[in-house]
Amino acid sequence: MALEKTSLLGKLLFQRSLRRWARIADGASKAPISVLRRQRGNARQLLVHLNRFVHVADNRLALPLIGSQAIQKSHDSDWAWRPEAWAGPLPVQGMASVPTKSMLGQELSLHHDCELSELSLRQVRNTREADLAPYGLRMDVFKFDGSFLSLVIDFPQTSVDGLRRKHLVRLEPIIEMEKPLEIFARLNIKHGPNTEQVVRELPLNDSVPMVEFDLAYTKLNEKRVDSMWLDLIFEGPQMNQITLRDLTLSRRPRAEF
Template identity: 35%
Template sequence: MLRRLSDLITGQKEALAEGSPADAAALRTRRDAARAARADADRAARQAEAGLRTLQAAPAAVPAGALWAYRPLSWCDAALPAAHVGPENGTKISPDLALFHDCPLAEITLRQTLALPAAPARFALSLDTLRFRGSFLSLVLSLPEDQVTGIGLRDVLRLTLNLTMSAETRLYGRLNLQQGPNTAQMLAEFPPTEGSTTEVAFDLAYGHLRDMPLERIWIDLMVEEPAMRRLTFCDLILSRHARAEL
């Protein structure tokens, strides 16, 4: 198919170089053949792109004892655009991730980069801030609807980060659980990293939930004093565990 397209292009160039006239029928035949070859090339490109996305979408490794684990798209699929400079409040990074802040100058850069070869995820996410005159900065992860189904009072949700910081700062995770018009919240501070990994766990038995299905779950990953810092999130995994019954 690619050889056919190349031959068509070569033939067109030769005809133009010779300056030889061509009748309408010959030109229509050449045009139709070129369009067919282009359609084949576009189809091959789409198939190759789909294959690359499949390879890039590395599933999260399920921790021991977990029911499932979820790695957001920004760590397993190429983002377009790959970088956001001076992002507005509420900027979407991927369908399941957004950046929120109230810094008036938005001296912030958020960039997706290829991960190191030995890293568990395909990509990493770097957050750079200069002067920060706002009161909050957070990445907000929205759990897909199909993952929310079945989560309830007997579950523990664990958020695990693999990251590096240019300077130490405090990180918090706030779990938001929506049931109808009500939203329950649970707040936890990430302990200092052991190496590059840290995590928090949310026991939903203490989430003041009603005995009814959850409609939506999202997590605010909040950075305290983000000014003049670079945080590189090498991986982020949310996992679901069954609560131990006493």
């Protein structure tokens, strides 16, 4: 009963405040300057909290839900992962004129050899019904005077726990771009002093350009696996906007006959 009374009182106070600010807005054109200045200060203080609330509420209420780890994967996968840039809000959500080796979050970095960086990188909120990832990553490239451009994604330790040469590692990105370009994915696995590298070109004409890295063709020393990371390499990226709506990775053991 007390909760109902509190709720009713809250509604009455809200309606009263709403009517008050409606009257203030209606009278703003005729209010004395001294009164108008005070009312404007009050309104600005209120706006700070309202804007902050609306920003947080919009993010929480938009679909897909923040923190979602819903990943399409094969039934026999023994590891699946969506990097933080696609799973939740980053502390810093964007950068402009990005220097090489700049980090966005704890797992993703941008690498290039431009003399003058005309690159921007920012996290965007996914709101499409088809999206599983809460966030996407958008890269704008204007003039590009370098010879290479890549995004590097560091994998968690769980990605290499129990990793064997019998494993297939699957990459499934969802990519939008203003104009066609070539994108290559290079999987890197450090084992002892050596690093195995497997390169695949993304089939961008497919709706989901999935690729698999077959570790059977590597010289991986299973007893000394240390870490794993992915390079996404963009060929001819100038004057383009590239949006990675989602990016997931998983691994599964090769079927034994």
